[in-house]
Amino acid sequence: xxxxxxxxxxxxxNETPSEAAALIKELVPLVKNDExxxxxxxxxxxxxxxxxxxxxxNIHIGAENMYFEEKGAYTGEISPAMLVDAGVEYVILxxxxxxxxxxxxxxxxxxxxxxxFEHGIxxxxxxxxxxxxxxxGITIDxxxxxxxxAFLGVTADQAKTAIIAYEPIWAIGTGKTATxxxxxxxxxxxxxCIKELYGEGVSEEIRILYGGSVNAKTAKDLFDQPxxxxxxxGGASLKPEFGQIVNR
Ligand code: PGA
Numbered sequence: 001x002x003x004x005x006x007x008x009x010x011x012x013x014n015e016t017p018s019e020a021a022a023l024i025k026e027l028v029p030l031v032k033n034d035e036x037x038x039x040x041x042x043x044x045x046x047x048x049x050x051x052x053x054x055x056x057x058n059i060h061i062g063a064e065n066m067y068f069e070e071k072g073a074y075t076g077e078i079s080p081a082m083l084v085d086a087g088v089e090y091v092i093l094x095x096x097x098x099x100x101x102x103x104x105x106x107x108x109x110x111x112x113x114x115x116x117f118e119h120g121i122x123x124x125x126x127x128x129x130x131x132x133x134x135x136x137g138i139t140i141d142x143x144x145x146x147x148x149x150a151f152l153g154v155t156a157d158q159a160k161t162a163i164i165a166y167e168p169i170w171a172i173g174t175g176k177t178a179t180x181x182x183x184x185x186x187x188x189x190x191x192x193c194i195k196e197l198y199g200e201g202v203s204e205e206i207r208i209l210y211g212g213s214v215n216a217k218t219a220k221d222l223f224d225q226p227x228x229x230x231x232x233x234g235g236a237s238l239k240p241e242f243g244q245i246v247n248r
Contacts, residue, residue, distance in 0.1 A: 003207050005223055006163060006230035007031070007246045008039040008124060009237025010064065010092060010211070011046070020046035023238065024053035030243025032058060036230070038246055040237065041092050041124070044078050051087045062090030062124065065098060068111035080119035091116050092232070094150065095126045096169045106149035113150055117158045124163045124232065125150050126211070127190070131170035139168075140189045147193050156198045160205040164190055165232040171212025173234060180221045183210040187227040216244035223248065 015023055020042055031038045041062035042050045050061050067077035083091060093116065094109035109125065116123040127146040129139045143166070151159060166186050171178050178186075187208045195203035210222050211232030222228055236242055 003205065003229045005036040006039065006207055006209055007033075007036055007242070008062065008090070008163075008165075008209065008230065008232045009041060009242055010095070010232055010234050011040065011042045011238060012064070012097070012234060013043060014238055015043065015046055017046050017049045021049040021053040024050050024059065026240065027242060028054065028057040028059065030240055031246045033246050034058065036246060039090050039124075041090065047083070047086045047088060060089050061087060062092065063088050063121075064092050064095070066091045066093070066112055066116065066121070068108065068115045080115050080121060083121060084119050088121060090122045090124055090163070092124045092126060092165075094146075096128050096167060096172060100169075106146055109146075109150050110152050113162075114153055117154065122161055122163060124165055124209070126165045126167055126232070128167040128169050128172075128212070134168065134170065139186060143186060143190060144193045147190055148197065151194075151197060156202050159194065159198050160202045163207045163209060164194075165209040165211045166190060167211035167232060173213070175213050177213040177215070177218045177222075178210070180225055183222055184225040184227055187225065191227050214245065216241045216248065219245040220248040 038058050039060045039062050041064050063083050066080055071079055093112045098104040113123045127143050129142050133142050168178050190208050191203050194206055207229040209230045209232050210228050214231040214233045215236045
């Protein structure tokens with residue numbers, strides 16, 4: 001079964017609301033493509049102007065994070081209902097920067113994944129090893145653990161709609177893309193792990209992305225790999241280059 005390619009951008013902490021609207025307008029004609037899912041995950045404060053600027057285009061707007069409680073005394077957090085009301089369809093969860101700088105754990109990622117599904121938001125669940133872990137030879141074990149905990153309590157029907165992003169930490173923002181063989185190897189291992197958890201049907205449907213210094217030059221080979229269904233793109237999603245990645 002052919003899986004639909006996902007080209008997802010992760011803007012991180014870039015673009016003010018007015019800059020976001022202007023950048024989306026610039027990207028709209030460049031990312032036109034009816035055969036792929038084009039998603040831009042933007043800072044929370046940019047979501048509403050981004051939605052407005054993307055109206056009538058094929059760009060879907062996502063968030064970069066979300067809290068796992070419904071509402072209440074959680075100063076500074078954004079709830080799933082707030083995202084849904086603003087028109088958000090996707091949310092990045094467990095990005096390595098959130099794990100490193102904001103103390104996110106596999107357990108909090110799991111709570112957020114369950115909450116996202118409860119509210120009909122598609123999670124883009126991130127996993128990835130550090131350079132040290134890769135050199136120690138524990139990459140696959142580490143990723144399997146991240147994936148298994150993220151999916152605790154997730155039903156098969158939910159799991160097949162999820163998106164997983166494999167992002168080796170050493171490749172993020174470094175200009176050092178993993179080789180296609182390295183990326184394919186880990187994405188295949190993730191699919192195998194999903195197969196063990198949910199069976200072949202789900203593992204063939206779930207989409208697995210590669211992220212880490214994806215650019216217009218590397219996207220085609222990466223996205224052509226049998227177990228890579230697209231990319232999560234940071235730096236290059238803030239530039240017209242994102243159009244070249246979508247339409248490589
Ligand atoms: P990068 O970021 O493309 O700038 O390396 C990817 C990510 O962190 O999602």
